[in-house]
Amino acid sequence: xxxxxxxxxxxxxxxxxxxxxxxxxxxxxxxxxxxxxxxxxxxxxxxxxxxxxxxxxxxxxxxxxxxxxxxxxxxxxxxxxxxxxxxxxxxxxxxxxxxxxxxxxxxxxxxxxxxxxxxxxxxxxxxxxxxxxxxxxxxxxxxxxxxxxxxxxxxxxxxxxxxxxxxxxxxxxxxxxxxxxxxxxxxxx
Amino acid sequence: xxxxxxxxxxxxxxxxxxxxxxxxxxxxxxxxxxxxxxxxxxxxxxxxxxxxxxxxxxxxxxxxxxxxxxxxxxxxxxxxxxxxxxxxxx
Numbered sequence: 001x002x003x004x005x006x007x008x009x010x011x012x013x014x015x016x017x018x019x020x021x022x023x024x025x026x027x028x029x030x031x032x033x034x035x036x037x038x039x040x041x042x043x044x045x046x047x048x049x050x051x052x053x054x055x056x057x058x059x060x061x062x063x064x065x066x067x068x069x070x071x072x073x074x075x076x077x078x079x080x081x082x083x084x085x086x087x088x089x090x091x092x093x094x095x096x097x098x099x100x101x102x103x104x105x106x107x108x109x110x111x112x113x114x115x116x117x118x119x120x121x122x123x124x125x126x127x128x129x130x131x132x133x134x135x136x137x138x139x140x141x142x143x144x145x146x147x148x149x150x151x152x153x154x155x156x157x158x159x160x161x162x163x164x165x166x167x168x169x170x171x172x173x174x175x176x177x178x179x180x181x182x183x184x185x186x187x188x189x
Numbered sequence: 190x191x192x193x194x195x196x197x198x199x200x201x202x203x204x205x206x207x208x209x210x211x212x213x214x215x216x217x218x219x220x221x222x223x224x225x226x227x228x229x230x231x232x233x234x235x236x237x238x239x240x241x242x243x244x245x246x247x248x249x250x251x252x253x254x255x256x257x258x259x260x261x262x263x264x265x266x267x268x269x270x271x272x273x274x275x276x277x278x279x
Contacts, residue, residue: 006267010260018255032259036266043270104192110228113235126243147205148237149244154205165206173201180232 006043013059020060024067024145026134034070038063064150068160071142075161088137096174099181111188132182140175143168191219196226200233 017038021031041062042049049058101107133141142161146152152160158168191199196219199212208216220227255263 004268004271006271007264010263010267014255014260014263015252018259019253022253028256032255032263035255035259036263039263039267040270043267099197100192100194104194106193106225106229110225110232112228113232125239129240129243148240151241169198169202169205172205173198176201176233176236177197179236180229183236184232 005046006039009039009042009055009059013056016056017059017063020063021067023130023133025070026138026141030070034063034066037066041066071146072160072162074138075142075163085138089139092137092140092174092178095181096177099177111184113184113187128183128186129179131186132179135182136175136178140171140178143171144175144179147172191215193219193223193226193229196220196223197229200226200230204233204237 014035017035018031021034021038022028025031025034038059042059045062049055099107133144136144143157146157146160147154154165154168157163158165196216199208199216202208203216220230
């Protein structure tokens with residue numbers, strides 16, 4: 001007998017789902033678990049798959065729901081003193097502060113990126129984005145991904161993660177400064 | 190007077206909310222004087238543009254291979270559950 005349908009999903013889309021999951025949860029084991037949960041959910045709901053969407057898109061949609069659940073949980077977890085998230089936040093606040101002098105000016109000259117996207121390949125650019133995202137605090141990375149990649153509305157992100165708009169703005173400001181700093185360092189060093 | 194730090198915050202927040210008239214005027218004035226912040230604003234635009242183009246519906250340009258052991262483990266779990274399904278339905 002040939003391999004079953006869900007096994008074929010695993011063969012064909014396993015790595016794509018895994019990369020997607022890893023980008024969001026930044027942990028190999030958790031990413032593997034998410035792939036498994038996604039395929040099990042897909043197996044259960046297979047009658048609901050309409051052939052007009054691509055299978056990859058359908059599976060990614062299921063995975064996105066699972067990632068959102070995870071984000072919600074992480075975001076709602078009561079912060080404990082000395083939690084890893086706190087340590088990340090402190091380090092990130094320091095790094096952001098380094099961008100500016102005491103009088104609030106840029107401490108380093110900024111580079112004109114110009115049309116530089118053409119100077120490097122899509123793959124290079126993307127792996128750099130992944131690397132820079134991984135250097136953000138989990139909190140900042142979560143918000144950055146939801147806003148800039150998933151293109152969710154600000155209000156929706158606040159509602160889903162139970163945070164205030166002010167909190168979101170502040171964290172995204174940090175996230176963007178962090179991404180900028182990382183990109184500039186790696187692209188134009 | 191806005192500092193560059195303030196301006197960078199307003200530029201960032203301007204991507205997430207509507208700035209007040211007062212904020213807009215303050216920012217515009219700062220940008221008029223400050224080449225660094227004009228570059229920052231341009232960089233933010235570039236970043237957003239490049240991300241949206243690269244992302245396109247969540248199909249990532251990079252593929253991190255699912256480790257063999259994990260693939261094996263998941264395959265077994267899927268097998269088990271496929272069998273469960275057919276047993277319970279018959």
